[in-house]
Amino acid sequence: MLFWASRLFNGFEWSREVRIELEEDGRIRSLSPGSPPPRDSQRVGLVLPSLVNAHVHLELGPLPLRAPPQDFLTWIGAVLGSRATASREQIRAQAEAGLRALRASGTGTLSEVDSMGLGMEALAKAGREQPFEVRCDAEVLGFSLEADQARALCEERLASIPEGLGAGLSPHAPYSVSSALFREAASMAVPLSIHVSETPEEVEFCRKGTGPFRDLLISLGKLPQAFGAPGCSPLAHLHELGLLGPRTLLVHMQEICPGDLEILEETGSPVVLCPGTISYFGRSAPAYEAFRERGILCALGTDSMASNEELDMFRELAGFRRMFPGVGAAELLRLGTSAGGQALGIPGAGCLREGDSFDALVFSDFPQSSVAETTDILLSRRIPPFILYARGRSVL
Ligand SMILES: [Zn+2]
Numbered sequence: 001m002l003f004w005a006s007r008l009f010n011g012f013e014w015s016r017e018v019r020i021e022l023e024e025d026g027r028i029r030s031l032s033p034g035s036p037p038p039r040d041s042q043r044v045g046l047v048l049p050s051l052v053n054a055h056v057h058l059e060l061g062p063l064p065l066r067a068p069p070q071d072f073l074t075w076i077g078a079v080l081g082s083r084a085t086a087s088r089e090q091i092r093a094q095a096e097a098g099l100r101a102l103r104a105s106g107t108g109t110l111s112e113v114d115s116m117g118l119g120m121e122a123l124a125k126a127g128r129e130q131p132f133e134v135r136c137d138a139e140v141l142g143f144s145l146e147a148d149q150a151r152a153l154c155e156e157r158l159a160s161i162p163e164g165l166g167a168g169l170s171p172h173a174p175y176s177v178s179s180a181l182f183r184e185a186a187s188m189a190v191p192l193s194i195h196v197s198e199t200p201e202e203v204e205f206c207r208k209g210t211g212p213f214r215d216l217l218i219s220l221g222k223l224p225q226a227f228g229a230p231g232c233s234p235l236a237h238l239h240e241l242g243l244l245g246p247r248t249l250l251v252h253m254q255e256i257c258p259g260d261l262e263i264l265e266e267t268g269s270p271v272v273l274c275p276g277t278i279s280y281f282g283r284s285a286p287a288y289e290a291f292r293e294r295g296i297l298c299a300l301g302t303d304s305m306a307s308n309e310e311l312d313m314f315r316e317l318a319g320f321r322r323m324f325p326g327v328g329a330a331e332l333l334r335l336g337t338s339a340g341g342q343a344l345g346i347p348g349a350g351c352l353r354e355g356d357s358f359d360a361l362v363f364s365d366f367p368q369s370s371v372a373e374t375t376d377i378l379l380s381r382r383i384p385p386f387i388l389y390a391r392g393r394s395v396l
Contacts, residue, residue, distance in 0.1 A: 001392065003362070004037040005047040007374070011338030011351035013330055014371050020047065022358050026392020031354055045366030046374065048333070050108025050359045050388055051313040052340025052350040054272045055193065055251050055301025058095040058112055058119035061086070062305050068280050072199045073212045075281075079306050088118060095122035098311050099132075102302075105312035108359040108390055109133040109341060109349040111249065111272075111301065113170045113193060117160055124162035131390040133359065135344050136161050137170035137193045140185060143178050143222045150181040154188050166346065168192060171243075174234040175205050175213040178224075182241045191345055193249035193272070197234045203255050206234045233257035235264070244269045247345055251301070254278070256287045261294055270297040270343035275319030276308035285323040299343035300335050318379040329375035358392040 003020040008031070015033035019041065023029045037043055063078045086094075095118050102110060110132060114120045120136045127134065138157035145153065154169060161167040168191035171177040177185075185192060197203065205213035209229030217223035230237040236259060238244055244267035251272045253260075264271065273286050291298050300320060302311045309315075317336050321327060341349030348356035363386045367377065377383065387394045 002038055002041040003047065004035070004041040004043050005362075006043075006045050006366070006368075008033070008047045008352065009049070009330075009333055009337070010353055011049045011341070012334060018047070020352075020358075022392045026358050026390075028352060028354050028356050028358055031352070044362050044364050045384075046363040047352065048106075048361045048378075049337040049350045049352050050361055050390070051106045051336045052299065052338075052344065053102060053107045053110040053301050053311070053313050053316075054249065054270075054299035054340045054343050055274060055303055056098070056102070056110055056112055056311060057115070057304035057306070058098040058122060059091050059114065059116055060304035060306040061091075061094040068282070068307075071212075072201060072281065073216060075307070076216070082306070083115075088116075091116060092118045092122065094305070095119045096126075098305065099123070099126050101311045102313075103130060103132075103388060103395070105310075105314060106361045106386065106388060107132075107311075107313050108388065109344065109346060111135045111137065111193060111344050113137050113139050114161075115139045120161055120165060123165055127164055130395045131393075133166075133346055133349050133390075135166035135168055135191060135346060137168035137191065139170045139172055140181060141172045141176050142181050143176055143217055144224050145178050145181045147180045147184060150178065150184040151187075153181070154184050158188060158190065166191070166344075170194065173198070173202065174230075174237055175202055175217070179241055182238065182243055186241065186243050191247045191249070192243065193251055194238065194243065195251045196238060196253060197250075197255045197257070197260070198252040200255055202234055203257060206230050206232065206237050233260055235260045239263050239267065246270065249299075249343060251303075252277075252286075253291075254283055254286050256290070261287075261290055261296070264291070264296045265294045268297070270299060272299050272301045272343065273320070274301050274303040274308070275316050275323065276310075277303040278323070279319055280307045280309075288324055288327075297339060297343055298335060299340040314379055314383060315381075318381075321379060329371050332375060333378075358389050360389045361386045362389060362394075
């Protein structure tokens, strides 16, 4: 197949008048910027890599709340409550609707955190008809689990991930996962994603063992008698347990404690920011500039419909730009494409270079405009129609 694109973003930078030749298997054979349009090519206005959503929970639907709760613990209670009352059919339908929304808004690669086996089921089913590149991290929870039970849980959850999905684990968070469970998850030698440093209450719990998370664990009967607080930041706690490294996604990193930036820099763990969740809870902007200054890899995710209004990565990019208006157009798009692929450890995801799979958004017509104006249009909700390509085939 042969395309000629008036403009192309390859996940890193823009080029113009690009001849794009694909192999039979959907990989890019050649990319030649500055080429005249070949006679038998399909001429299009704009080509972008399909977007990378670095953090989503497909199983979580909107909560039956009139307004976002003021505090995080109330929200957790509402999530647990809605999970307990929804039927498996409702959750399955939610996951499938989430996938349709992601596909319709241009996501081609995603990192799912699966709690109940229904998100991974929806992904496996979709994969047969509509290939997504997927990393599926099976959630593990348990603040009172000892090593043997923890190992059994990790093995069982990993074994439940269908073939064809990239398999990882998601030890949920420092207030819901015991040290033994964290260690066992790390020992499985698979990619990990962990919610960390999301709230001041989590920091308090790790530093001192006090606060609302202590109360919650006591009320659930999950605080072990012998529990002692780590006495450090949530991130330092994970570091001490040997959890960090380039294959461990750290989701949120909203509360930065002294020493955390050095740990991130030293370990190379990528950070995933979720602008929709930040605005849902009315949180302040995260420490993106400090991350960037130290070369810490950042990617973006939608998180779930329980703390966001839509599963749409263009909307996340727009939300990110509102927090960081000074971030340039190419840097912004990188966050939703190549940086996400790199953070997820999926080679070529979010990239359109020679040899990469043609996973792309192809806009037949796109208004002639500068790079800055093009980005404005993409983030403005006035986005022209596009066709999603996965492995060189159109899927939308
Ligand atoms: Zn999450």
